[in-house]
Amino acid sequence: MSDTLGTERAALAAPAGKPTRRRAALWESRWLGVGFIAALLVLWEIAAASGMMPAMSFPRMSAILVTWWDLIISGELPGELVPSLWRMFAGYFIGVALGVLVGLLMGYVRFFYTLLEPITEVLRPIPSPAYLPIVILFLGIDDQMKIFMIAFASFFPVLLNTYSGVRSVDPVQLQTARTFGVAGWKLLWQIVLPASSPYIFTGMRVSLAVALIVMVISEMVAASSGIGYFILSAQRGFKIREMFAGVLTLAALGYVLNRLFLAIENRVLAWHYGYTQQQRN
């Protein structure tokens, strides 16, 4: 996210037609933000070492980092991460697939919109943790329950964005396809789906964050493995450094996932950025 903004700003700042490269000043570069994080961590270290904060619940950052490293090396954290990631991706991809499918149908076929719009509006505002107890009732506390929770929560952002995408497909594109004899489901697949893909990606990015949240919550409520379970049980066992290491792991995971997502999006939607750029000129 910050990177896209960064490149755009850089592109604006670059003088047109002059390829001379100027080294970006510190206060304009990415290192400023990174430096700020480092400063906060140092502040943490000082606060913990000076005894300003209770040592029990606020260990030194250096100690946390060492513990984190040990947990990674020993394979304990990766071991917790594997079931978490499996649940998250299984749920996420099911949610995305269904969201795209239902969103396309609602946007393309009036009947589905009329049928499904009210129930969507009723179910969507319910915060995921609220229906967790119900899901446990039906699916127990195993992976099924977590995958269902994640899929259900990932479903709505994709659905809504896909629907908006379908509704905003340029009618000229649809007419063009029709003059070439493309209609019905073929039109949906060949034109409507790719034309709405920028919207679909927006929904998918929102859902990715949601999936991460719901994964952690469902693992904290009922699990015997996973990163959410690890964090909560570390806290309950007064293993505070481990608890913080778990949170750092989530931060790193979120960062990496977002980066990965952006890389894929930039590839798949390269046409879209080029096209909108040209439309603007």
Add this chain to the structure above:
Amino acid sequence: MTDPARSFLRIRGLCKAFAAPGGTTVALNGVDLDIERGSFVSIVGPSGCGKSTLLQIMAGLVAPTSGAVFLDDRKVETPPPSVIYVFQQYTRSLFPWKTVERNVAFGLESRESLSRQAIAARTQELIGLVKLTGFEQHYPWQLSGGMQQRVAIARALACRPAVLLMDEPFSAVDALTRVGLQELVRSLWRELGLTVVFVTHDVDEGVYLSTRVVALTRAPGAVAADLPIELPHPRNQITTRELPQYLDYRGRLLAQLFADEGLVAAEPA
């Protein structure tokens, strides 16, 4: 004017009304036309006279309120495979997620049983015909306006249509690019034996390109003038436009349009 027995496209009593705020707007009010196979017919008229609507009904993209279009004696209700519509807004009509090659192949892929090799060969041929060889892997938005409209023309012709319906296809490009595109369409029309119906607001363009020009009245549109253009072929952008006949056609059509619009050709002395 035209022998109805030989006509290829027959338009009978075509009316089109749109629902508009505060009532209905009548776009077309009883249009009758017979278009011969192989002719190049331009439809000129003031903006908003329903020219584009007429063309869209002929393409089967819009349903008329009353009246009908017949292609080879078959009533047009859905887009006929032998009729391709070329849009004015090429930037919106070309698919931005497809390369030039994929755009040109689009119509072929959507049609029955062509092998991959046949599609590739035909695509290549058409890209060559509109002189875009070397740009196959570009995206349309990486090309100039004139080149984009050539992609659209190649895509339309790839399916070997009998009729090409063009809706102000060159109104968004500069004057010199327009000359190039006019020559391209003229030569394709002659080589491929197409029937072209060409909507334009530019009388000069209509006379130069066509074998016949039909002028519509201000909305609701009806036929105001129907002029066979008997200028010699091949035509020439400079000398044809200097022929007395050319100027005569142009003068008659402009006079008709000016009268219709309440415009005066001369400035006060």
